[in-house]
Amino acid sequence: MADNHSLENLVQALRRLPGVGVKSAQRMAFHLLQHDREGAQLLAGALQAAVSEVRHCALCHTFTEDEVCATCRDPRRDRSQLCVVETPADQAAMERTGAYKGLYFVLMGKLSPLDGVGPRDIGLDKLFDRVDDPAAEVPVREVILATNFTAEGETTAHVIAQALKDRGLQVTRLARGVPVGSELEYVDLGTIAHALVDRR
Amino acid sequence: MADNHSLENLVQALRRLPGVGVKSAQRMAFHLLQHDREGAQLLAGALQAAVSEVRHCALCHTFTEDEVCATCRDPRRDRSQLCVVETPADQAAMERTGAYKGLYFVLMGKLSPLDGVGPRDIGLDKLFDRVDDPAAEVPVREVILATNFTAEGETTAHVIAQALKDRGLQVTRLARGVPVGSELEYVDLGTIAHALVDRR
Numbered sequence: 329m330a331d332n333h334s335l336e337n338l339v340q341a342l343r344r345l346p347g348v349g350v351k352s353a354q355r356m357a358f359h360l361l362q363h364d365r366e367g368a369q370l371l372a373g374a375l376q377a378a379v380s381e382v383r384h385c386a387l388c389h390t391f392t393e394d395e396v397c398a399t400c401r402d403p404r405r406d407r408s409q410l411c412v413v414e415t416p417a418d419q420a421a422m423e424r425t426g427a428y429k430g431l432y433f434v435l436m437g438k439l440s441p442l443d444g445v446g447p448r449d450i451g452l453d454k455l456f457d458r459v460d461d462p463a464a465e466v467p468v469r470e471v472i473l474a475t476n477f478t479a480e481g482e483t484t485a486h487v488i489a490q491a492l493k494d495r496g497l498q499v500t501r502l503a504r505g506v507p508v509g510s511e512l513e514y515v516d517l518g519t520i521a522h523a524l525v526d527r528r
Numbered sequence: 529m530a531d532n533h534s535l536e537n538l539v540q541a542l543r544r545l546p547g548v549g550v551k552s553a554q555r556m557a558f559h560l561l562q563h564d565r566e567g568a569q570l571l572a573g574a575l576q577a578a579v580s581e582v583r584h585c586a587l588c589h590t591f592t593e594d595e596v597c598a599t600c601r602d603p604r605r606d607r608s609q610l611c612v613v614e615t616p617a618d619q620a621a622m623e624r625t626g627a628y629k630g631l632y633f634v635l636m637g638k639l640s641p642l643d644g645v646g647p648r649d650i651g652l653d654k655l656f657d658r659v660d661d662p663a664a665e666v667p668v669r670e671v672i673l674a675t676n677f678t679a680e681g682e683t684t685a686h687v688i689a690q691a692l693k694d695r696g697l698q699v700t701r702l703a704r705g706v707p708v709g710s711e712l713e714y715v716d717l718g719t720i721a722h723a724l725v726d727r728r
Contacts, residue, residue: 334574334581335591341574344567345542346559347552354617359546360575361582361591362636367544368575374534374541375572378557379565381534391535391561398532417554436562 335361387458389451390416390434399423399432406430407466410459412488413474414438414481422474430472433458438475439484447487455488459497470498477504535561587658589651590616590634599623599632606630607666610659612688613674614638614681622674630672633658638675639684647687655688659697670698677704 335357342353360368384390385397392398399405409430413419419432437450447453459468471492475481489499504522506515535557542553560568584590585597592598599605609630613619619632637650647653659668671692675681689699704722706715 332582332591332593332597334578334593338574338578341567341571342545344560344564344571345556347555352547355547356545357578358615358617360544361578364544365579367541368579371541371544372572372575372579374538375560375568375575378534378538378561379568379572382532382561391532393532393534415558417558 384436385434388432388434389436389454390419390432404429407464408469409472410468410470411472411474412455412485414476414484418474418476428472430470435475435484438478438480439487440480441483450484452488452491456491456495459492459495468497470500473499473501477502584636585634588632588634589636589654590619590632604629607664608669609672610668610670611672611674612655612685614676614684618674618676628672630670635675635684638678638680639687640680641683650684652688652691656691656695659692659695668697670700673699673701677702 338357338360339350339353342348342356343350345353348356360371381393382391383393385392385394385400387396387400390397390399394401406429409428410433411419411422411428411430412433412435413422414435414437416434419434422428422432433455435450435452435455437445439445439447439450459471471488473485473488475485475488485501489501492499503526504519505526506512506519506523512520538557538560539550539553542548542556543550545553548556560571581593582591583593585592585594585600587596587600590597590599594601606629609628610633611619611622611628611630612633612635613622614635614637616634619634622628622632633655635650635652635655637645639645639647639650659671671688673685673688675685675688685701689701692699703726704719705726706712706719706723712720
């Protein structure tokens, strides 16, 4: 439509969202303009606020609006433990368990050589600075690798483990095994094999 | 995250997009903040521009930035024909065929009594005003109903057809039949039955 640049621009801008193709973008634009202009304005404001306010925690690299995030500031957390996760969503999943009281380091990505994502792109230097920091009140003693159990997550964990072991740190990995509530019959072979090797 | 209101607000705002749940919204927010802040700002601007610029064409009710849209202004179009479609996307599909030279009326919805969408919500009054308009240079002679061939689209077409026939207008419906390029073996029964009845 030659006279409808704003609508065209909106559809193009919506396509920058991950997982949104041209049909979805058109449906979203139609919905917002026809049924939810208030939502469109709300989203515009939220995007601008987030872009200007959200930055990375100086210690753990997660999203925060402060210099240091609430978790890293919390005096009740065990500063000698550092759990390495890929994304804030993974960190949130760990937090929901209530089973971990240490600090985090959020990679904000994973090593993926095929996609050209190397150690520098996911802030591994920052992680090494973090664990080496001589100014820390309590030095990091244990690093728990909680990257995903995918090929890329395992590679990332492997690379980090190698680098940290050279520094004399204790490096552990979340246990592989049979998920709680599952029946052996339906669990994949690799998982059972790992659970057997790591039996305790 | 207690210290991260902007991020929380962004996730909530993204959930107002149709088909976006909490997981997708989190993924979108993460992607924009980590990898595409330029895209986030672009989207914010596009949303605001669209909300302030895009309105409804005074004649056909579609989205436009002008008082009357480009199609309705086009002097080469046949003003005696009016094609009724549900959405601008349907209008675009009709235009792509290149087979229609008349004008449009875009309902911006469909009758859906189960969802509480009645004649008033989809601008049927506007459609009746449009076809009755005594000030029009060329009166509308034929109304072509091109609502979707779903239960709701058929209901909408039926209601419009009844009202317009009472006004003495010629009302037609897109032909139902076997899609071009399809094999009878794989076409559903209802379609074949309709194609048989409407054979020519």
